[in-house]
Amino acid sequence: MLTRTATQKVSSSRPFGSPVVPHEYQGMIEMMGAAMSFARNSEIYGEGEPAEYLYKVVSGTVRTSKILADGRRQIGAFYIAGDLFGLEAGDEHTFSAEAISETKVVMVKRSAIMAMAARDGALARELWTATSRELHHVQEHVLLLIKSAQERVAGFLLEMATRTRSNDCVELPMSRQDIADYLGLTIETISRTFTQLEHSTLIAVPTARRIEIRNRSALKRLNS
């Protein structure tokens, strides 16, 4: 099921040997990394595999997931263009990563980044900050999971709206099943909650994958 395509080096535009100034770290991965494409539903890495690379989404959407012993699936996070993923505590991936839609990423060898970070304090700090952001996001995820279905869905929509910088119109790249597995609900509950929110005119659902936010403050109140 691995449908990777078109591996190619991305060359750095920074002149060789020139000092790296802090504001350039944001682009570090792109400069050092190799580009790669993944087809819809293809695996980028698997749970338990050695964490050899660090990834940054160029376009498309990635989900990380874990299959539990009883077959249920939990989605850890969704990553969209600009997001870093694959940053792991140990040297094994604790989740697997799959492309939700046709997705382009750049990937860098962990060992290379680590070696650089050991010599370069600012890069080390950058990586730490990325991990901290991830931590903060998972903490927010925990707060979602203790709420009611309406609150979870409201929170999810607001999160997606913020992250895609969309102005009250969210184009969801993921299926109802993905949303359900992210929020710890079933597809039926997701569907029913969308129609509830639509009937109370907090949102509109012109097509299944497009959600329009009609009453943001009411949604925020739900999210509490």
Next chain:
Amino acid sequence: MLTRTATQKVSSSRPFGSPVVPHEYQGMIEMMGAAMSFARNSEIYGEGEPAEYLYKVVSGTVRTSKILADGRRQIGAFYIAGDLFGLEAGDEHTFSAEAISETKVVMVKRSAIMAMAARDGALARELWTATSRELHHVQEHVLLLIKSAQERVAGFLLEMATRTRSNDCVELPMSRQDIADYLGLTIETISRTFTQLEHSTLIAVPTARRIEIRNRSALKRLNS
């Protein structure tokens, strides 16, 4: 309600100026930090306060928590002797921290640690690793929250048993309410689940705060 007591410097046993070798980092905080005691239920820091210090538990137990808009409380984590806490992404605490029982901690100024880490790659890495461990723990917490009450309680007991290195006999430092707010359940459900597990002889509950694990493999199977 701040009942802090007995602030005192902990002197370093490392000769001034001697190089710090990697295996000593574990004790870095103790060496640099000031000791402090907190009474049961007293606040160590509050949500939204500037994150000035980094803490390490010497004895006792600490919980981090957050009060949601509707009054519900979510507990982020419990910290026991040896655990580091207060490590934050931004420069504000996103949770508050309270002592569950009479607790001793050592605390170090964040700014001091940060300054050192900027010059010392190994220390920087140590801090990053601590953040990664925290991340991993919160991810496990997410996995708990999507399970049934029995599974959550079983998982919680196994976690506590592992962390306290106790041999099938866990002395819980926290109340039923604390457990409930950690697992996203109610005290009634916690209580009922304990008695269920006791009736099926997976555990014994000689006193409310002491749990004996009688069938670890069955508990693990529940935890799946």
Next chain:
DNA sequence: CGGTTCGTTGAGATCGGTCAACTCAAGTGG
């Protein structure tokens, strides 16, 4: 000995899950 806090237990209500039927849109091939 009351008062207070913490934990347990019971009865009924409620939210979300399960199972099943149905709709809709997008292919696919004759």
Next chain:
DNA sequence: CCACTTGAGTTGACCGATCTCAACGAACCG
């Protein structure tokens, strides 16, 4: 162009796990 298939999403009826509300029991403490 149309019949057929397929996958995703929606909706309804019913069920069960967990919550809510309330009473009760046990330990602790002035």
